Amino acid sequence: MSQVLEPPSTPPTAPAPGPRPYTEEDPATLAARYGLTVSGARPSLPAYVRQLWQRRHFITAFATAKLTAQYSQAKLGQVWQVLTPLLNAAVYYFIFGQLLGTSKGVPDYIPFLVTGVFVWTFTQSSVMAGTRAISGSLGLVRALHFPRAALPVSYCLQQLQQLLFSMCALVVILLAFGIPPALSWLLIVPALVLQFTFNTGLAMIMARIGAHTPDISQLMPFLLRTWMYMSGVMWSLSKLMKGQDHHGIAYQLLQANPAAIYIDLMRFALMDSFHASQLPPHVWALAAGWALLAGAGGFIYFWKAEETYGRG
Template sequence: MSQVLHTPPPTATPGSPTDDAAALAARYGLTVSGARPTLPAYVRELWARRHFITAFATAKLTAQYSQAKLGQVWQVMTPLLNAAVYYFIFGILMGTSKGVPDFIPFLVTGVFVWTFTQSSIMAGTRAISGSLGLVRALHFPRAALPVSYALQQLQQLLFSMAALVVILLCFGVPLSLSWLLVIPALTLQFVFNAGVAMVMARMGAKTPDIAQLMPFLLRTWMYVSGVMWSIEKMLKNQDLPHAVLVALQCNPAAVYIDLMRFALIDSFHARQLPPHVWALAVGWALIAGVGGFIYFWKAEETYGRG
């Protein structure tokens, strides 16, 4: 009976070709292809690609409805049609409009702001898995993709804001200095959305099937975020456990929606906001933005492989 001999793989020893190659690479500053840079270096690389991020987001936004006859009009029509459907179902059939002043501006604002978060997360989930050709062909910080998709959704929201302003004025909501609060509110929401998009981009790159699950999770999140109904009114009418009340008030989507309503709608008062609402908005933005960025960066060298 013959015996099969297993020889161990050769190891690098001092003076071996492997050792000499490593020393030569170190001498001339060569590094492993695709190796993850340090976090500060990664931030600098991302900042250096800021013009690419903006141009990529704008190009995606322009191409989004290029095949439709109405073109970019759908950027405004889509959230408006969603608001009309929600008004019919929740405002008329289910009666959630009762006791809510300026319900149509209340509803449209909630739908527009929620759509910003929903679309950013959905686009982020496919940011890597849907751009493998770009990821494999070019060297750039991969975080540029989910950030650019979040920026695309921000640009789309800004287009929609023109229609929102018209609706507010048509329903008697006066122009006010508080409208300037839209700027910090949207900035914080953008940071939050981009952070969550980066988390989902990493998860979607490893498990593309997550993209099929996300619509169900986001729909559930929407229903508990006060998009179509008043959280403040429901808290008064329902005997809910304290933990549930706190969770509803501190829900990040609800926080950003309520901040926008407070900024834009005169009848939406500060007492309807959760306690320390601006601290909550900043906290959620930092947790999602910084945490999501680090979480995405840690898998930088794995994107586009396998």
């Protein structure tokens, strides 16, 4: 006799759902899904410029605070801002002007020398400050999020403020030596703008190098001293190269030396005895070209390593 199979009284239950099998997703897809971004990632160049502009008040306040604190422990305080370059000029006058006789044939040698020392010190101090801008501020870099270019810019702004203090003493020296104010003194403004742009770009280059190679700060004083001797701080380059082949490499290098160009522009603006014939050809074009090359090139070079500062 055949058996009839009856259906079960209750339908079979479906198996309980288990964990979904893991499927590996691309990290970029996951980041896009949850709105995640890389911490400290380098922004685009236009965005970086906007961030830097938004922090302009921080930059100026930081520069002023550093300048005020620089001589806070000294009894003479901020007087050293003027006294230090004046003492340097006095030493150079004694050694080069008197012992080596570089003052012979140079009209108004003391204003000539003091102007050169002040302008050169602006570039020298900006470069040295830029070298330590990142490596000397690691606590600030690691603690706060801001465009790192604010640091070398603020250090150069600090040096510009110090130069303006020194210029007050320079004006007194010019008047004491019978050099009256003239309309040509207005040329100080574009000359300083170009030099500040050049110094800032150079400081950014050195800031990136110094952030990864701190030993560069030990080498820079020797390089800067060599550069100073080639820049006509203590002597007249036009007198030194008189009679030389104008197409020679040495003459061309001295003519195109940016530090010498900015020093001579300042002398030309302030001193009646410093004539246009002592300036290299197309001097303003050279000054603007160096400012554009160092300013834009240094800024881009620094920006490209933005995400690496303070790490490692």
